[in-house]
Amino acid sequence: xxxxxxxxxxxxxxxxxxxxxxxxxxxxxxxxxxxxxxxxxxxxxxxxxxxxxxxxxxxxxxxxxxxxxxxxxxxxxxxxxxxxxxxxxxxxxxxx
Numbered sequence: 001x002x003x004x005x006x007x008x009x010x011x012x013x014x015x016x017x018x019x020x021x022x023x024x025x026x027x028x029x030x031x032x033x034x035x036x037x038x039x040x041x042x043x044x045x046x047x048x049x050x051x052x053x054x055x056x057x058x059x060x061x062x063x064x065x066x067x068x069x070x071x072x073x074x075x076x077x078x079x080x081x082x083x084x085x086x087x088x089x090x091x092x093x094x095x096x
Contacts, residue, residue, distance in 0.1 A: 003039070003090040004063035006053040006071055008082045015048050021075045028074060029053070037066050039096075051082075056096070060089050 011017065018025070032038040036056070043051040053070070057063040067087040076082050 001056055001092075001096055002058065002060040002063045003092050003096065004055045004057075004060070004067040005088050005090040006055065006067040007086050007088070008051040008053075008071075008076070009084045010043070010049050010051060011081055011083055012049070014043075014081055017081055018076070021079055021081065024075045028070065032066075032070060037070075051076075054090065064089065 029038060029041050032055075033041075038053060039056050040052070040054040053067065055063045055067040055070070057066060064087050071077050071082075071085045071087070074082070077085060
């Protein structure tokens, strides 16, 4: 199994602005989880300045591509709640 980590840098008022987009964002993530593409999703707190999404696939290229496609379709990205995002391979040593 191969993993890719999608990291979002969030705007400073992310918690105040996410409300109207949250349902659509979580729906996108839930659909990806049901397809087996997403393993974990969550935002960091104190401060709430980043979010991490872990994607998995049979090979690294597929995991990376799926993560990139997710970011491009995410309403948080499209509506400016995410200031930048990056996809990186994640080499899991224990777990998974």
